[in-house]
């Protein structure tokens with residue numbers, strides 16, 4: 001039996017990003033109400049334009065998740081439009097890398113504020129509404145939240161934090177009927193990966209991509225995860241039928257974190 005998403009509401013932060021859009025596509029297709037929150041108003045508008053057929057079922061909220069007031073406002077706007085919240089997906093995030101002894105305070109603050117603080121405060125304001133629907137939170141963490149990644153200490157700290165806040169909240173929210181899980185993908189073909197290769201590839205983005213793929217156990221068959229594959233996983237994990245799954249950090253990473 002498939003879940004009937006009609007009348008249910010999904011709020012996605014980072015909603016105009018690669019994984020956010022792919023996930024929104026699936027929930028819209030399934031008949032759900034989708035609220036997309038993102039700092040990038042232009043890309044939100046472009047998604048709305050491309051999905052005009054969704055009509056009133058699609059809401060765009062320009063929001064900066066580093067601002068606690070914006071986290072509160074995006075939840076309030078979602079409830080004002082749709083009346084309930086069933087799923088919160090935290091997909092807003094940024095990548096940063098480089099030697100730790102060259103890192104700046106600005107890099108630390110931006111990464112931790114978006115990836116970790118933003119995730120926490122989106123949850124914080126969504127919890128009361130999710131309690132009413134026995135809803136679910138899915139936090140997009142990373143394989144870098146499970147294993148140390150040389151040259152990405154700040155990003156790892158942010159995503160490791162997301163994994164552990166997810167587990168702590170799972171214990172806290174279980175008596176209130178709210179589930180929460182972390183999704184931990186490896187490299188996904190999204191604008192973030194393009195940004196990484198362009199910014200940190202030393203002028204050789206293809207070489208950067210090859211270096212990433214060289215640690216995958218698939219050898220010559222290695223490829224990056226597609227955003228649609230993460231979206232499918234998230235969509236399935238949001239199902240109210242998966243009641244026992246809470247507090248998990250679920251890998252979608254071709255086995256890169258499974259061992260050596």
Ligand SMILES: NC(=O)c1ccc[n+]([C@@H]2O[C@H](COP(=O)([O-])OP(=O)(O)OC[C@H]3O[C@@H](n4cnc5c(N)ncnc54)[C@H](O)[C@@H]3O)[C@@H](O)[C@H]2O)c1
Nearest residue numbers: 014016017018019039064065092093142187188190191192
């Ligand atoms: N792409 C990868 O390889 C990869 C791998 C593992 C985990 N992740 C994580 O998955 C999530 C989704 O990333 P993606 O690959 O779709 O990247 P993306 O860059 O396509 O999307 C990220 C979105 O977050 C938004 N955002 C950034 N700062 C924000 C802020 N302050 N407030 C609100 N929105 C903000 C961006 O505008 C963008 O739309 C991120 O948390 C990322 O860290 C990505």
